[in-house]
Structure formats: C-alpha cells, structure tokens
Amino acid sequence: MKRIFKNIALYIGILSTLVASSCKPEIEGFQTTSGEANFSKYISVGNSLTAGFADGGLYLEGQQVAFPNLIAEQLRQVGGGDFRSPFFSENERSGSGYLRLKDLVNGQPVLENVTDNLAYREPGKLSKHTGDIENLGVPGMRLDLSKFGPFSAANMYFERLLQDGDVGTKTYMDFATGRDHTFFSFWLGNNDVLGYAMNGAVTNQGDLTTVLTETAMFEQTYRDFIGALTTNDRKGVVATIPDVTAIPFFTTVTRAALIAAIKAESGQDVQDIYIETGTGTPRAASDNDLFVLPFASAGLLGSTSAESPYPYGLYPDNPVESQYVLDSDEVTAIQARVKAFNDIIKQVAEEKGLALADAHTYLNRVKDPGIVYNGVIVNASFITGNAFSLDGVHLTPMGNAIIANLFIEAINKQYSSRIPKVDASKYRGVKFP
Amino acid sequence: MQIKKLLLGLLLASPTMLWAQGSQVNTQGQKAVGMAGAGSALFVDETSIFYSPGALVKMDHNAVSVGASAIMYRSAFREFNSNDVHHTKFKISPPFSVFATFGPQNSWWKAGLGVYTPFGGSVDWGDQWPGRYELNHLQMRAIYIQPTLSFKLTENFGIGGGFVYNVGLVDLSRSIPIAAADGTPGRAELSGVGTGMGFNVGVHYNLEDDFAISLSYRSQVITKLKDGDAQFTVPPALAASFPNTTFEAELPLPSSFNVGLTFPASERVDIAADATFIGYSVYKELVFDYKDNTPVLEDTRQEKKYENALSAKVGVNYEASDRLDLRVGGGYVYSPVRGPYVSPETPDNNRMMGSIGFTYDINDRWDLTGAYVFQHILERTVTSANTGLSGTYKTNIHAPGISLTYKW
Numbered sequence: 001m002k003r004i005f006k007n008i009a010l011y012i013g014i015l016s017t018l019v020a021s022s023c024k025p026e027i028e029g030f031q032t033t034s035g036e037a038n039f040s041k042y043i044s045v046g047n048s049l050t051a052g053f054a055d056g057g058l059y060l061e062g063q064q065v066a067f068p069n070l071i072a073e074q075l076r077q078v079g080g081g082d083f084r085s086p087f088f089s090e091n092e093r094s095g096s097g098y099l100r101l102k103d104l105v106n107g108q109p110v111l112e113n114v115t116d117n118l119a120y121r122e123p124g125k126l127s128k129h130t131g132d133i134e135n136l137g138v139p140g141m142r143l144d145l146s147k148f149g150p151f152s153a154a155n156m157y158f159e160r161l162l163q164d165g166d167v168g169t170k171t172y173m174d175f176a177t178g179r180d181h182t183f184f185s186f187w188l189g190n191n192d193v194l195g196y197a198m199n200g201a202v203t204n205q206g207d208l209t210t211v212l213t214e215t216a217m218f219e220q221t222y223r224d225f226i227g228a229l230t231t232n233d234r235k236g237v238v239a240t241i242p243d244v245t246a247i248p249f250f251t252t253v254t255r256a257a258l259i260a261a262i263k264a265e266s267g268q269d270v271q272d273i274y275i276e277t278g279t280g281t282p283r284a285a286s287d288n289d290l291f292v293l294p295f296a297s298a299g300l301l302g303s304t305s306a307e308s309p310y311p312y313g314l315y316p317d318n319p320v321e322s323q324y325v326l327d328s329d330e331v332t333a334i335q336a337r338v339k340a341f342n343d344i345i346k347q348v349a350e351e352k353g354l355a356l357a358d359a360h361t362y363l364n365r366v367k368d369p370g371i372v373y374n375g376v377i378v379n380a381s382f383i384t385g386n387a388f389s390l391d392g393v394h395l396t397p398m399g400n401a402i403i404a405n406l407f408i409e410a411i412n413k414q415y416s417s418r419i420p421k422v423d424a425s426k427y428r429g430v431k432f433p
Numbered sequence: 434m435q436i437k438k439l440l441l442g443l444l445l446a447s448p449t450m451l452w453a454q455g456s457q458v459n460t461q462g463q464k465a466v467g468m469a470g471a472g473s474a475l476f477v478d479e480t481s482i483f484y485s486p487g488a489l490v491k492m493d494h495n496a497v498s499v500g501a502s503a504i505m506y507r508s509a510f511r512e513f514n515s516n517d518v519h520h521t522k523f524k525i526s527p528p529f530s531v532f533a534t535f536g537p538q539n540s541w542w543k544a545g546l547g548v549y550t551p552f553g554g555s556v557d558w559g560d561q562w563p564g565r566y567e568l569n570h571l572q573m574r575a576i577y578i579q580p581t582l583s584f585k586l587t588e589n590f591g592i593g594g595g596f597v598y599n600v601g602l603v604d605l606s607r608s609i610p611i612a613a614a615d616g617t618p619g620r621a622e623l624s625g626v627g628t629g630m631g632f633n634v635g636v637h638y639n640l641e642d643d644f645a646i647s648l649s650y651r652s653q654v655i656t657k658l659k660d661g662d663a664q665f666t667v668p669p670a671l672a673a674s675f676p677n678t679t680f681e682a683e684l685p686l687p688s689s690f691n692v693g694l695t696f697p698a699s700e701r702v703d704i705a706a707d708a709t710f711i712g713y714s715v716y717k718e719l720v721f722d723y724k725d726n727t728p729v730l731e732d733t734r735q736e737k738k739y740e741n742a743l744s745a746k747v748g749v750n751y752e753a754s755d756r757l758d759l760r761v762g763g764g765y766v767y768s769p770v771r772g773p774y775v776s777p778e779t780p781d782n783n784r785m786m787g788s789i790g791f792t793y794d795i796n797d798r799w800d801l802t803g804a805y806v807f808q809h810i811l812e813r814t815v816t817s818a819n820t821g822l823s824g825t826y827k828t829n830i831h832a833p834g835i836s837l838t839y840k841w
Contacts, residue, residue, distance in 0.1 A: 024520055025827040030511065030515060374565075375820035375821070432614070432667075
C-alpha cells in the first residue's frame, strides 16, 4: 500500500519532468540568408523619409524608427554591420521641434509645437553631428539640388552634417558617394514634385525648393547618382515616388469639409468655395481640387480684410489663393510628372538590376482600399489612418515599419535573400493626449 | 476648422472569443482520459452521467467522485517571413468534475448529479506579440450542472437522460491600436458570466460481459452573456469614445453525438473505441452588442463559419491485478475551424492524442484514478480573415489529472 503510493509519487514525478520538457512546441525558424547581396555596409540615401522626419520636424524618436534604421536592424540577421544615424542627443531630443496632438475638441485635432529640448545652436542652425554615419537622409533634399553645392548652406539638416569647410560647397551627391558601401537604399525625387505641390503648385520667386523639376533634368541626375552608387557592381534598392493624392496633406481638407465647417461655425448655407486656379482665374471649387492641410489652420476661410470686403474663399472676388490649393488641372499635371519620374526610376532599376520598392503603387493601395495589418486598420486618413504623422506627409513609426517591409520584400525578391520582416505592430501610429 | 467625422476610421475590430474546439479537452472522467477519451461503453460508473447516461442504471452501487486536471496549453506562433517565435505564457487551467449517484442498488432506476467542465482554457500571449491587436489573453470556462435519471428497460438495456444548466465565465483582453502620449497602445478588457440550458441523453446495451455499446447525444447549449463588463484603457482625449460599458453576446456550445463500443480482448484486457460527431457548424458568427455605442465603439459581427467536426478514440484497459488497472489510449480529432478563421485563442487544427492512466482500488470504499493525456495540434499556417495576421501556429496540450471515488 505504502509502496504503491511511493510509486505513484514517482510516476507523477517522471510525468512532470516529461511535461516540463516537452511543453513548449517548437516551430522551425525562418531560414535567413543574404542571397546574392552583401549587406555588411548598408547606406541609406534620401530625403526626410530616409532621415526619419515626422510630425513636421526631425527629432530623436522619429530618427530612431526611420525606415532605413528598421531595415538595418533586420539586416543584422543576414550579415549587416553597424548602421549609424546622426541622432540628436537626449538633451536635444526635440531636434528641430515638431508637432504634437494637444487635444481633440469635438473630434477635431488641436496641434501644438514642441519647443523644449530643441537642438538649435543658433537660430536656423542645428547642432552639428560629427562622426561616421550610414543613414545619410537629409530632409528637404531634392534630386535637382543634389549636385548643387550652395544648397548645403541653405539646408540646415545638411549643414549640421558637414564640416565647416564643406558648407556651401559640398554637394549631396559627393556627400553620399565614395563611402565604400556594399549596399544602398535610394529614395530621392519626392521633393522634386512635393515642394511645388505643397506650395499649391506655385513656384516662389528665388525659392529653389518650390520648383517642379524638369523630367530631362530628373533623368540625367538620377542616372548620375545611381551610376555613382553602383560602381563595382554594388547592389541596392530604389523606390518610386508616391502620388500626391495618396497623402493626407492633400486629401484631408476637402471642399465638402470646408462647406461643413462654414455651416457649423456661422450657420451659413454655403454652396461653393471659390479658388484661384493656377491660371489665375477664380472659379468654384470641385471635389477634384485639393486644399493643402495648413489651410485648415490658416483661419482665412470666411474672413474679411481691409483689402477685400468679401469673405475669403466664398466669393469669386476674394478666392482661396493659389498657394493653398491644387486645382484639378494642376493635380493632373503633377500626376503626369510623377509618372514620368517613376518610369525613369523603374527603367534605371531594371537596367542596373536593382531592387524596386514601388511605394507609389503601395501607398495608393493604403489610400484605397486601405490595408489591415495584424488587426490594425491602416489607411491615408489624417491622424486616424495610423500610417501618416501629424504633418500629413511623413510617416508614423508604424508607417515606417510598413515601408521598411516593402523595401525588404523588394530586396528579397531581387536578390534571392531572405531578410525577416519587421513586426510593424510593435510600432505606434499617432500619439493621442 | 472642422474635419468631419475625423475619428470614424478608428474602428475597433471586434473582440474574438469562442468556446472552440481548442478549448474542448475532455477531462470529465479520469478513466476515460487514460484512454484518450474512449470508454463510454466500457466504464459503468458515476462518470457515466456525462459519458453514457444509459449506463448509469447498471451501477451496482452508489458513488461520489471528485476529480481535477491541470490543463496546460502551450502554443507557439511565428509570423510569416519573420524569425521570431512567440510562445504563450505558462498557464494551468484546472477543470474539475464532481459526480454523485443516488438510488437503490440493483434497481430499475438510478439518479445522479454531475458538475463538470466540458469547455475551458487559458491562453496568454501577452501584449508584445504580432497578434496583440487580436488577443492578449483569454480565460474561459463552461461549467455544466447535470441532474440525471437512468432506467433499465431490460437487464441489458439502459436508457438515461439529464438536464444541463450551464454557467459560462469568460475574461479576455486585447490591445487597441491607439497610442498614448508615452507611445503605449490602449487596451480592452471584457469579462462576463453567461448561462444556458440543454440536455444529455443516451442508451447503453451490453451482451453479458462480452460486448457493450453506448450511444449518447449532448444537445447544443446556447450561452447568453448579459451585462458583461467592457473596460477600455485609452488616452484621455478619447475616453468619451470608449466608455466603459456592458455587452451582450451569444455563444453556442456545440452538440455532440457519441458512439462507443467495447469488447474484451482477453481475460484481463478490454478494448474500447469511441467516435464523436460534434455539431460545430452552429458556430457561424460572433456578435457583440455593446450597450453604449459611439462612432468608434460599434457593435461587431465576426464570421466564424465553423464546420462539423469528428473525433475517434481507442483505448486499452489492462487489469494488472485485482487492485490495479492500467490504461493507454490514442485518438485523432478533425478540426472544425477553417484556415482563415483560426484564431490565437485556440489556434486549432487537426490533433493527435495519446494517453496513459491507472485506477488503484485503495480498498472496497476508495478508488484513486490518475491519467495523463497529451494532445498535439498539428502545425498550421494561416492568414486570418479578420485581422490579416499571417503565420504558423503550433500547440501542445498537456493534461495530467487525478480523481478520488468513494463507493457504498
């Protein structure tokens, strides 16, 4: 009797050991490989998206989740080496300053500027960064200015990366090449369209950042830049330029929303919003005319001034100024230019055997019909779409992670590599107060 | 500036919750557990209240038994194209059962009461895995209370039936994809208690000591959760959009039809086999009705589209001595869940079972029964129709258990 109980205790002991040892089911791992590529020194070349610019500014948290940084993290599993970024210090973590969602009043966003812990060494000049870097993204960088030395003095994000002697002379192409890289990502060209489009398709006199780059100029510079990066058969990934109608900057403030706003504020039953088109003629806006996001907070609509007794935007005699609106003809022209640029990008990628991340196609799909990522609804809606940050142009951390996966897929496809994907659900959308 | 219906995009995907196949680990009687669930025709004892109400009347004594199992679900998940394998946290869910019989000995009738847990489980993926917006943790239990009467129609033919009253408890949480100022996501926690009713009927026929057959049918039990508690942790600016509220939901627990056979293979060896058809097709969708709706907190309807399922179990009972019986069993279960509807609560697939068990007669009054069943849910790679989560699941379930019987 006693023995039996002893035996039972023994059996239970053996059983428990068995249970403990075989408890965790194992799933065979994803076999990583670098394929035909060598990721030991990866550099990222590009503009604000590459730098991790978000919420209208460049700041530490955004820099840390810039899509190239997320790619580099994954590349560690396939032989990737150090990937250093010009991070702002913890004390200067707010960098250039950025937008924060302060409140929601009746479901509408109230934004404020973050002004503590900024990184300005003097007005308009950011603290310098010294030391080697692999994330070479410069907010505001344009392809057409990438061979233009004086731009390195005009652009504070570029200026902070250069030694004093190089400021005003060093071109971005010089800066980005000659770094002995083994792999690169290249996403430039957005600002060659966006600078012009965000200014309502108006080129400000003397402001090179609002120019719409000519197609021939684009092609020449693109080929030069890619040529310099692909010497010695080096491999890389390039990306297409998104459609302007795929970003909340142009799709949030609609004609219908403006009419509803007037009605809510003054009770007036307004039928039409009048705009100044690119040709200078005022007309009633249609749903195909896109208002820029800052128009929402400009406080102009319905206002009167000394110059005009007519409420702003509600009469043909005082239309919404051209810089606040992309009229439908301008949208069509810009889309045509984007297509021309993307055709060049695709052609060069094919000629050079480079991976192509088709951000244009992908972001159009995010806009319509939208995607569901692991239970998270991701679309191009302002604030709630999870992909775009508070400036309506740049990505949230989650948007960066999703774009990183788009690049990774493209690289894997082109070079038979198996880089594991980023778990984008780890990254946030817009922060709410 | 007014941005109309700005927040409409913040749809909260519907909570997932089900009393599914994965949660059905039958541990009502430890003798049957030792045979991987077979033995409804073989074991004529107080657990027949659950397994074969028609056999109950054939007991030549009365008994009370108390049993419990320690069910351990161990699931793993690897997202498609990722190298990270995520494991559920180690949790033990302890289903219990109590069976008691009443009535005269060797009479034409016998009564019994069973309180048992036919569905239950606990799975905790935490809030750091790729499916965090689908599920963090789920704990649930359905407790059936079943008074039963059994009658002898002839010496060898018994019939029985019981009324089932179900109390269901559920508690689940998931992350909400809304970041607070510190970047952390929100969280939804839902818990509630529901009740339902059903029945259990069966017949048992035996040819002297040679051969026996058991047929039984357990009806579906629709469990209605009312006034469940829904709590949301979201940033203050959105608190009004996610009011803490109550919800109602309806969860059908499936019916099942069981056929059991047993025959002796030798003096000391009995073989038993059971087949069970489970009516999971009743589980078509899951609807959540929140009492307070807001533009972002709407009632939800989630498709489940389950199919009927089937399981087959075989076991061997060996009478090692007058006092000791040893058992071994095996079984196979076909999943009712189609690939796109597999969810992390119980990432289901077809499963294999293996078991061992024993009963030791301590004396004429007391029996001790122990069993251990291991279930391996086959690896399955799926893309969720509801969330798009795509990856590979694999699950092992361990369930050691013990029961003590007092006879008179």
